[in-house]
Amino acid sequence: MRKIGILGGVGWASTLDYYRAIAEGAGRVYAARGHRPPLPIPPITIESVVQAQTRALRGRPGDEDSWAGFDAVFRTALLTLQGAGCAFAVIASNTPHARLAAIRRGVSLPVLSILDTTAAATADAGADRALVLGTSVTMQARDYALALEAECVAANARLPEDDITLMQDIIDTDFHGGASDRARARVLDMCNRHAAPGTAVILACTELPLAFPEHRDVPVFEADGHLFINPSATHVAAALARALPEMAG
Numbered sequence: 001m002r003k004i005g006i007l008g009g010v011g012w013a014s015t016l017d018y019y020r021a022i023a024e025g026a027g028r029v030y031a032a033r034g035h036r037p038p039l040p041i042p043p044i045t046i047e048s049v050v051q052a053q054t055r056a057l058r059g060r061p062g063d064e065d066s067w068a069g070f071d072a073v074f075r076t077a078l079l080t081l082q083g084a085g086c087a088f089a090v091i092a093s094n095t096p097h098a099r100l101a102a103i104r105r106g107v108s109l110p111v112l113s114i115l116d117t118t119a120a121a122t123a124d125a126g127a128d129r130a131l132v133l134g135t136s137v138t139m140q141a142r143d144y145a146l147a148l149e150a151e152c153v154a155a156n157a158r159l160p161e162d163d164i165t166l167m168q169d170i171i172d173t174d175f176h177g178g179a180s181d182r183a184r185a186r187v188l189d190m191c192n193r194h195a196a197p198g199t200a201v202i203l204a205c206t207e208l209p210l211a212f213p214e215h216r217d218v219p220v221f222e223a224d225g226h227l228f229i230n231p232s233a234t235h236v237a238a239a240l241a242r243a244l245p246e247m248a249g
Contacts, residue, residue, distance in 0.1 A: 005081030005089035009048035014206035127200035134204035
């Protein structure tokens with residue numbers, strides 16, 4: 001097994017979910033192969049950043065220099081995981097992936113991109129267009145759109161600033177530390193207003209899938225009249241495939 005590095009803390013609830021999903025997923029793989037308990041899981045190191053700090057360090061769209069402090073926090077965390085002997089890392093958050101190229105400067109540790117795994121899952125689901133919901137950074141950036149276009153999936157046009165601000169507020173207010181029925185209702189309202197029939201909805205904040213606990217480990221699922229893509233689940237599945245030679249083929 002290859003050692004996985006999890007860069008977490010943004011936020012802590014999704015970091016816990018990554019660890020659980022990796023452990024349970026590995027357990028299912030080994031149980032299916034006849035292993036007896038305790039079932040093996042990959043060695044894992046977690047480096048957790050402070051969300052209050054990273055939020056304060058967010059830069060401004062189009063101003064590369066303003067992101068220097070934000071990038072440095074994540075780069076330092078990746079270097080810590082690199083020093084811990086991890087074979088590769090996953091960042092348990094969508095938002096920093098908008099800065100992944102800058103964050104990885106000077107880091108040799110491979111980082112598994114949630115953008116690429118999600119775009120591939122969206123295409124595999126047969127969708128040709130997608131609505132991306134996430135933090136303001138994620139929704140203002142073009143990174144998801146570019147990854148989707150590489151898989152021949154069209155991303156939604158940028159939503160109005162009021163809706164981007166509302167989506168950030170939903171994440172901060174209703175998803176910090178978990179989710180609720182109110183959280184699910186507010187996400188569905190956003191979907192109903194912006195996802196035309198046939199559009200896949202990408203839950204592009206690692207906390208948003210917590211609103212659908214019955215599907216929490218499923219990369220692609222249908223609920224409440226919408227087709228959803230769960231980036232966290234696609235990311236975990238790709239991490240397991242890389243960490244466990246037993247899954248080859």
